[in-house]
Amino acid sequence: MVTIKEIAAAVGVSSATVSRVLNYDPTLSISTRKRQAIIETAEALNYATPRNRSRAAAQGIGLGLKIALVHFLEPAQELADPYYVGVRLGIESRCQALKSEIVKIVHTGSPPEAAILEGASGVVAVGHYYGDALEWLHRHSRHLVFADYAPAGDADDSVLSDVATAMTRLLGAVHAMGYRRIGFIGWIDAFHEPENIHSERRCRTYIEWMTKAGLFDPDLCLVERMTPDSGYALARTMLSNPSPPKVLITCNDNMALGAYRAIHEMGLRIPEDVAVASFNDIPVAQFLGPPLTTVKIPAELIGETAVDLLLERLSGREVAKKVVLGTEIVWRGSTPAPVDHGPTRLGELSPV
Structure with a gap:
């Protein structure tokens, strides 16, 4: 399998530059000619990014799988919070693209029928789980990923924003x-x-x-x-x-x-x-x-990533992985947008 280092040597640039070009980093300052050379060299050598290799593997594994989606909100509660609707839609769209069957389960009190989890290839749990509910998920899931939550410790796959x-x-x-x-x-x-x-x-x-x-x-x-x-x-x-x-x-x-x-x-x-x-x-x-x-x-991306983590487990990954996705402050009219005046010391602005 060709490496970034080999592409860098062929084009005459650093490995970091190749990585940033192939990951479409918009902040990278590089000539159009050099960028094109990197892309063409990568294509000629049949290079695939780790993300694309993971997705390609997932496409092959996902077909025919049954994935259980366990939600900590009742349908009416979820509809009242569009954020969690987004997480669920991300899970469902990723399963649909992979042609995987999805079974939805609500866990809001007494545990659902454990056989549903045990009959699934893997489980994506949306929301926060503690105590008996967390232990129940661990006990009955072949493979388990948490979406929008990371249990204490480092034994579970999870994806969330910080x-x-x-x-x-x-x-x-x-x-x-x-x-x-x-x-x-x-x-x-x-x-x-x-x-x-x-x-x-x-x-x-x-x-x-x-x-x-x-x-x-x-x-x-x-x-x-x-x-x-x-x-x-x-x-x-x-x-x-x-x-x-x-x-x-x-x-x-x-x-x-x-x-x-x-x-x-x-x-x-x-x-x-x-x-x-x-x-x-x-x-x-x-x-x-x-x-x-x-x-x-990124609610939908959290859901999509949770499914990808599950498929990585099914591909043989043994080490738990915690994915933390970035956030962005969207400034709108309810708060004045910040103005960059350089470093500001305490006391330089009038307190309000």
């Missing part, structure tokens, strides 16, 4: 704009650490970052068990504070929708009175008034 890092970037950006009264509303992850109401990753990161910056105010961090009205109720409570936040970060876009309603009912303006930012970038986010600033998490 929302903690995304939260750090978002907080850093609004802080650089001059915001100091930064609020957060989220939900309680009751199964992960029942004794800690702030264990959810975005909430935990918010508290750590704000504390380190000397800005944490417990009145500006509100969480509750998730309900359809959580965003509305928590935002209304926080904005009734004698010293309310000037920017409100919500745990996901559904909560932001509720926060918008509370803000409008209270006669406040977005972003003049309170800016809003969130997570997920569900389709409706861009159509709100004003459009919602949000961290884009």
Whole structure:
């Protein structure tokens, strides 16, 4: 099998340059002539990228497989959260492309019939699983991949986005704009650490970052068990504070929708009175008034990657793999877009 090093030697460039060209890196500065030479040399030597080799292998294995999709949300609950619809659609579209059969199972209380999992070639579990539910999945799955969640330890295949890092970037950006009264509303992850109401990753990161910056105010961090009205109720409570936040970060876009309603009912303006930012970038986010600033998490790609990880297992991979996909802050009208003025020191901007 031809290697990147051999292509680099044939063209007279570095291996890193070849890798970036073949992976379509848009930031690479290279002449059109040299780029074309790399591509033509790779084609002449029948080079296939690791991603394409993996997909080619998967195409052969996927045909005729039965894959169980275990979801932690009931259908009605999933429809209320378009993010998880996206994850499921990514799984289904990848299975359809591979001509694999997919069986959907909902795990929201008592375990479903274990024979369904045991009769499947592999299982993709969507959502968070702890305790008995996690043990049940391990016990009855031949091969198991988690989508949008990574269990503790390093024994499981998983794919997710790093929302903690995304939260750090978002907080850093609004802080650089001059915001100091930064609020957060989220939900309680009751199964992960029942004794800690702030264990959810975005909430935990918010508290750590704000504390380190000397800005944490417990009145500006509100969480509750998730309900359809959580965003509305928590935002209304926080904005009734004698010293309310000037920017409100919500745990996901559904909560932001509720926060918008509370803000409008209270006669406040977005972003003049309170800016809003969130997570997920569900389709409706861009159509709100004003459009919602949000961290884009690649829901469908998470689902597709989960299926690819499962097929790699079926191909013989023995070492567990954790895939962390990147996120992007999409700046829209609910939060002023950051302006790059170079490095900014604390105190150089007027606090708001």
